[in-house]
Amino acid sequence: MVTSPVAKETPKEIPKEIPEEVKKVVLKTSEPIGLPKKPSQFSISAALTKSEEEEPDKIIASTKKDLPSQHFSETDLQIEWKKFLVELQEKDVIVYNAINSFKLKKKDENIVVITYPSESAKVEFDKxxxxFFNHFMHKVNHFNISVEFSVDVTMKKEIITKRKIFDKFAEINPLLKDLDDLFKLDFS
Known part of the structure; x- marks a missing residue:
């Protein structure tokens, strides 16, 4: 039989009577014994206080002054945008279809204006x-580029279906509508 090397402790005697002086004193801690309560990641109040504390604009502004700002041309911007769209078409067709109609123009040495057709397309572009801009800034060695957005609703591409074409012709010639009702034509 193997005995453990740990020595056995003898139980200490606990006094049966507690003096009156000790009973009256209540010990309190200065801090809670448990873990501090963390706000939930979905807490609105925590998000508001967090956004007030952070000031990343000052940090970004000081680091951008130190970065190189070489000249780039409008053709550099257009070539890189077209290359990016080709790569994006292979990776993510949905985002490509949303942003392929965007127009990028160089407004000033440090400003690129992006014209987009709708807010939903802009949300896809933000993804x-x-x-794009990380790749472009490294390619042209110009790291002080700022972006301006402008909406142009005339850029929206309307998908014309056979039903829409038929409805246009039916407005011109009402007899087509009668034929559709009579023969139950399917233009879906």
């Missing part, structure tokens, strides 16, 4: 915006 890949950092990828």
């Amino acid at each position: 890949v915006r950092s990828d």
Whole structure:
């Protein structure tokens, strides 16, 4: 039989009577014994206080002054945008279809204006915006580029279906509508 090397402790005697002086004193801690309560990541109040504390604009502004700012041309911007769209078409067709109608123009040495057709397309562009501009800034060695957005609703592409074509012709010639009702034509 193997005995453990740990020595056995003898139980200490606990006094049966507690003096009156000890009973009256209540010990309190200065801090809670448990873990501090963390706000939930979905807490609105925590998000508001967090946004007030952070000031990343000052940090970004000081680091951008130190970065190189070489000249780039409008053709550099257009070539890289077309290359990016080709790569994006292979990776993510949905985002490509949303942003392929965007127009990028160089407004000033440090400003690129992006014209887009709708807010939903802009949301899709925001997903890949950092990828494009990180690549472009490294390619032209110009790291002080700022972006301006402008909406142009005339750029919206309307998908014309056979039903829409038929409805246009039916407005011109009402007899087509009668034929559709009579023969139950399917233009879907």
